[in-house]
Amino acid sequence: MDFFDRNILSIITFWPLAGMLVLLLIPKESTALIKWWANIVAVTGFLVSLPLWFSFNFDDPQMQKVVSVEWIRTLGVNFHVGVDGISLLLVMLTTLIGPLAVLSSWDAIQTRVKEYYAFILLLQAGMLGVFISLDFFMFYVFWEVMLVPMYFLIGVWGGPRKLYAAIKFFLYTLIGSVLMLLGILALYFQYPTIAAMHPEISSQFGTLPTFNVLALHAIGPYLSETLQFWVFLAFFVGFAIKVPMFPFHTWLPDAHVEAPTAGSVILAAVLLKMGTYGFLRFSIPILPDATVYFVPMMVTLAIIAIIYGALVAMMQPDMKKLVAYSSVSHMGFVMLGMFALNPNGLNGSIIQQINHGISTGALFLIVGIIYERRHTREIAQLGGLSNVMPSYAVVFLIMTMSSIGLPLLNGFIGEFTIMAGALQKNLWWAVAGGAGIVLGAAYMLWLYQRTMFGKLDNPANQNLKDMNWREWATLIPLIIMAFWIGLYPAPFFRALDKPVNKLVEIVKAAAPPDAPQAAREIR
């Protein structure tokens, strides 16, 4: 038990990988066995991650469950893992979404079943690795590892333009991550210089170049502003493409539209969070001066994304594309809260990341359900579906409301705290964000009205079956989560409180001394 507790992070991460290796031994003809096995691995993967939540110490701002093992000595690379409240939530989100995505593929995937499930399990391992890595080298490895299965998921099991979308996704992300690698290397080589000047750092982390994230956190405040500026830009490109922020978002609608349902769910729910997580874990704490310097740019881009994404979403004829653009808008909210750089904004931003995972993930599942039946996602082809699919209509309504931020559901908590944080910085940020909420209601309700309300006049829709137990099983956990966060978000805020305060402290110290409000807040 002690072994399990100590190595829980590695176990969580490599569990899907081990499952995948076993899956490779199953002959490819026995598809039923493959499906069952993949589902079992995914569900147990979630169960294995539960002890992490329960044994986590919410009052400790430091990294927990840390394990560090030497990996490549000559380069100073370690196998170094650990979580704080922020990564804890994202790890839990990933292990929760994983089984749902796997289960949702049961009927949808009929070709190359074995390869499909192998890729999805590999993807799961890659994403978890990203969130637990405390070594920049390891982070980069996982970051790239997870690209490959996603590329194949889109490229092999995707829609009509799958190759275009897959290649676009892959190359776009790769360009970003290469720039990010440059930034990482710059920090890596800068470390010894700074450590030599500060004995308290070198005594803890040594004098050699290192990829240790905690060591880089420590040298962050002493980095020169020029270096911070360039490294921030390099990281920005890498992470902003992943988020995606305006104007780097165009790969997202294509990838979403072409990806199979499970791919879209994972893409929206988890993959996008890797970009925001990058900002939280690396850009802000390592480069505090540059962070403060770039706030106007980041907030401007975030607000553009909120309004622009919502307006473009409104006119989409394709359900999936509409949800994809709504993601752009929601991720704009996340970035707005993050770069308010105060506790409310950051808390809201991270909660909203979880919320976006839940509600957008659910919306993609919902679109997938109708696509499986009708083989179209065109809104004009649908209409009046609540006549034949009443339970589907209810679930869709709940998730629509969650997406547009109705109180008592999850979206509201995130949006409102983000707005509270933004308003403390600048009234107009909050006002502009509010415009996104109005437009959000407009496009989601319009979508709902056009698909669910009205007469059932398309004969192809006459005999649609309502949701089956499997589809219920994929959506019920998300509905429960939506209500949980909406009604009792305290555990989530508690997990975030300490690490977020730490972040705020770091940025405060970097804030220019002529900002009176910031100065007062330091106390």
Added chain:
Amino acid sequence: MNFLDLIWLIPLFPVAGFIINGLFGKRMPKSAVGTIAAGAVLISFIFAVGAVYQLAQLPEHERSHEVVVYEWINAGSAVTTGGQATRFVVNWSFLLDPLSSVMVLVVTGIGFLIHVYSNGYMWEEDGFYRFFAYLNLFMFSMLTLILGSNYLMMFIGWEGVGLCSYLLIGYYFHKKSAGDAAKKAFVVNRVGDWGLATGILLIFATFGSLDYHTVEEVIRAGVASGQYVVSQPIFIGIALALFVGACGKSAQIPLYTWLPDAMEGPTPVSALIHAATMVTAGVYMVARSNWIYQMAPEALAVVAVVGVLTALFAASIGLVQNDIKRVLAYSTVSQLGYMFLALGVGAFAAGVFHLMTHAFFKALLFLGSGSVIHALHHEQDMRKMGALKNKIPITFLTMAIGTLAIAGTPGLAGFFSKDEILWQAFSSEHGHPLLWLIAAIVAGMTSFYMFRLLFMTFYGESRVDHHTEQHIHESPKVMTVPLIVLAVGSVLAGYIGLPKWLGPNLFEHWLEPVFEPVQAVAVSAEEAAHHSVALEVGMAAVSVGIAVIGFLIAYTTYAKKSDRAERVSAQFKGMYQALLNKWYVDELYDALFVHRAKDLGRGLWRFDSRVVDGLVNETAVGTVKSAVGSGWWDRWIVDGLVRFAGGFVKTASWPIRLSETGYTQNYALVMIVGVLVLVGYVLWGTL
């Protein structure tokens, strides 16, 4: 039983009803569904009565009871604009004070009656259970709205009633008009919510809390210490932002357009949500935030002007509408305008008083019109009614009482509350004679359109088509009893708020602790005393006179056989058309906002796919093109050298190639010959 500590249960009973009906209602008999739904509200009503009774037992200054259920949101530390450190903490908590007790009684009481009525009205409908589930959910949201003890709880209710309104307007979802109206209601309300949310956030950023009591205390302390002064911009800003929200929910100019369309919903919904309760949420919110509005007289002036203009504007449209429910809808908008006028002149108690009396008679009128519609098999056009008064006598009598009440007949509820508003508009320190004049004219218009409705429906010749005529029937008891109860209420409700020249104003006294002036100036009471009683009575007489004129015009035009209506509408054709088409405001909004937003969305989409994505694709194409160039270079120049080297060797070696036949045996033969030669050579030497 200590009901005061159980007020948190009041919103939960309807939730239980919602869950039971929502999950199992489909398989339950209709009577069970209806009983559960109405029963849940009845229990809430009983608990509310108990709690309010116990509240009234407390000494006057202690009549405020807060119950914290749990800490809902705790989103970390924050700093107010004044530099005060605080935390963003919101409790799930409820507050019963005189203001919320008035609201809770109105909502649960009238809500219960409407639930009972719906048991009859909706009996024939499919989705009976769905209707009651939504209605219960609405009760939950509304009760949370009025019982919540902080702005965020109010916001929960605020959005919740918006959702229920959306669901219930869209109840007949197979009708496109219903779906459109539902969406319009929600989106227009969202515009208001935008303002409300901004206001709430500003309150938090300024005062460091969202709790009513804390905010009030901070303001009072700030005023006492001189930190806050009247007309400070932040107060005006907050007050106006909140008022945008009120305009959305309570259908004031410019956000009123959704309410008339909301009549697409079933009639009990119109009565409950779009007349008696939900639409008054804005009034409640402004009254609740009275300490902020007191600090912002400029915002109060805006409230008053918007209120009175809405009253006039909506009444003018109501004059010519032919759909019975639309007349009532515009009447509701107009009456809400009255309430805002009262709030705007600082007479918060008068506004809330009118809210209460209006809830009685407008619910009555809507339910009565529902009874008419029920009798005529879903005919809503008044031009196809007439001469119904003997066929459905109970409906007629109760509706007549409602009409008299709303028109301001002395002795009925509407008279007292409306008269109070008119008087305050004239005499209050924030009042103005012009406000009074417009409000008095609106009183005349109200009287006209309401009696027009009454006469067109129940008097004159029957214009009902022949087939329907034979099936006209009075509604069942389950519908008429609520009508009678409401009619009694419409008569009696006014007597708790008598004008000063008639007796004590119990209602105003009850609300005094809530509306205590922020600044202990207390001059207004002194000043009011200077106005003579004679003036007040005289002005009441004038307003009654104007109402009588309205009645007489309606009577001579619609009750008597007369072609005046046609003549007048022909004479003022342009005006008539403008009114009939609601001043073309919907068309204007469509042209200005809806289509522009869609165009913008379409344009941005084009921008997104051509420019933003275009750049990405152009980069890709550019890369491909340069790759083609590099490829050519690589293939013909770099690789050309290599291939030249290879090609040279290849051509030079042709004679040797001939020996490579590919036949294994040839190679074997060569091997053997070679071996033989070698062996021969070796042997040659030895032999």
Added chain:
Amino acid sequence: MVPIHHYLLLGAALFTIGVVGVLTRRNIMVILMSIELMMNAVNINLIAFSSQLGHVSGQVFAIFVITVAAAEAAVGLGIVIAMFKNKETMNINEIDLMKW
């Protein structure tokens, strides 16, 4: 005792038959058999010399050759089968991928 040159003549004859077979036959199976033949000719020589010289190493070597021949036959047949699957022929002249 049979003089040694009898054995050597038999071996030479067998070997020659084998060589001719390898060079002239077109069927791979027959070629393989011819190769077996050549090896056995060598074996006869080895054993003849072994008995002639009274030394056991010749016999040991013969057994060794038989083992290798068995392995060779297995591999050779495997290749032949694989080849037949691909080309559907046993004619060695049609297997001329090494031709220029």
